[in-house]
Amino acid sequence: MSKIRGFFVFLYDFVIGDDWRMTVAVIAGLALTALGVSRGIMLWGIVPVFVVLGLGWSLVRVVRRDRASA
Numbered sequence: 001m002s003k004i005r006g007f008f009v010f011l012y013d014f015v016i017g018d019d020w021r022m023t024v025a026v027i028a029g030l031a032l033t034a035l036g037v038s039r040g041i042m043l044w045g046i047v048p049v050f051v052v053l054g055l056g057w058s059l060v061r062v063v064r065r066d067r068a069s070a
Contacts, residue, residue, distance in 0.1 A: 025054030 016023050029050030036043035 019058050022051075022054045022058060025050045025057075 026047070029047040032050075033043045033046050036046070
């Protein structure tokens with residue numbers, strides 16, 4: 001049972017990582033892409049846009065937090 005638990009702990013750490021907001025951004029991009037494709041619209045470029053915006057958002061949050069603590 002500990003191996004199964006260890007696998008799920010690894011999976012959580014790998015998918016969620018340090019910032020759950022990035023995971024939400026990627027899932028939102030994938031969901032929007034899937035929705036578009038199901039309606040016949042090619043939205044393959046949406047996921048990279050969501051990732052870049054998510055990274056920028058994460059970076060802004062970290063910089064603001066570090067400035068506030070300094």
